[in-house]
Amino acid sequence: MPGPRYDAQKCMGKVLIVNNQTYYAEKEKDKNRPIDIGKEDKKVEELIKTLNDLGFTVLDVEKNKTRDQMIKLLKEVAAKSDFKDDYCFICIVLSYGQDGVITCYDETHSPKNPTARMQLPVSELQECLKGDKCKGLLLKPKIFMLQLEEALRDSKDGIETGTQAPKPVKIPREADFLTYTCERERAITTWEKGLKQYVQEPKQPLEIQKLLTRMNRLYCEYYSTQGMTVDTPCVTSLLTREAYLKIEEPSPK
Known part of the structure; x- marks a missing residue:
């Protein structure tokens, strides 16, 4: 009979980060997500350092990917990565999007009027990691951390041909997936701070559900102090x- 925890492994696991920062836009002011790219890159570097300190291996930081490229990335991770000694896999996505649907890069269309080919339900990425496609992650946690910011349409913009509303997200029926979605740019700072404060520093780290509850509090408290x-x-x-996102220390003999 399996125990109450996922089985401990030699390594914490692998992490893939996709950061869609720059999009096509007719107006230069709409080219990037409303962020300071340099500052966000630094935040990503800080998150990577914390993940490395926890024992994770960050496979890569990919930028400005189309829908097909993102699916290809996950398929390659599933096919080529060796997960036998890994505890879990984490996919982090920073992008435009909403309701569990990522708005991907497209070289000819603005994210303010996305076409159907720009919209990628996270469930399609998760399908790439199901047990029949990635046996190394079978019965292991597969965690998706999403920062999806809505791209507000210009009221005077017309609707592009082929544009459609994002589909409601559907999670694969197979177990062992977790999706955590934030809608503001503070998410990445919250994740890094939460991992340090509640996983890295304590001798006994929080279980992931409790960890995410604490992260929710950090996230909401920040915006509350900003009057938002x-x-x-x-x-x-x-x-x-x-x-638990920390390698278990051996029990004292």
Whole structure:
């Protein structure tokens, strides 16, 4: 009978980061997400350092990927990466998007009027990691951390041919997936701070559900101090056991 926790492994696991920062736009001011790219890159570097300190291996930081390129990335990870000694896999996506649907890069269309080919439900990425396609991650946590910011349409813009509303996200029926979605750019800072404060520093790290609850609080408290109201980040979990993002220390003899 399996225990209450996912089985410990030699390594924490692998991480893939996709950061869609720059998009095509007719107006130069609409070219990038409303961020300081240099500052966001630095935040990503800080998150990578914390993940490395926890024992994770960051495979790569990919930027400005189309829908097909993102699916190809996950298929390559599933096919070519050796997960036998890994505890879990984490995919981090920073992009435009909403309702669990990522708005991907396109060289000819603005994210303010995305075509169907720019819209990628996270469930399609998760399909690449199901047990029949990636046996090394079977019965292991597969975690998706999403920072999806909505690209507000210009009221005077017309609707592009082929544009459609994002489809509601559907999580694969297979167990052991977790999706955590934030809608503001503060998400990446919250993740890095939460991992340090509640996983790296304590001798006994928080279980992932409790960890994400604490991250929600950090995220909402920040915006509250700015006089802003935001939606609480959304957690969708099909995990079947307790998950901890830190290698277990051997028990004292």
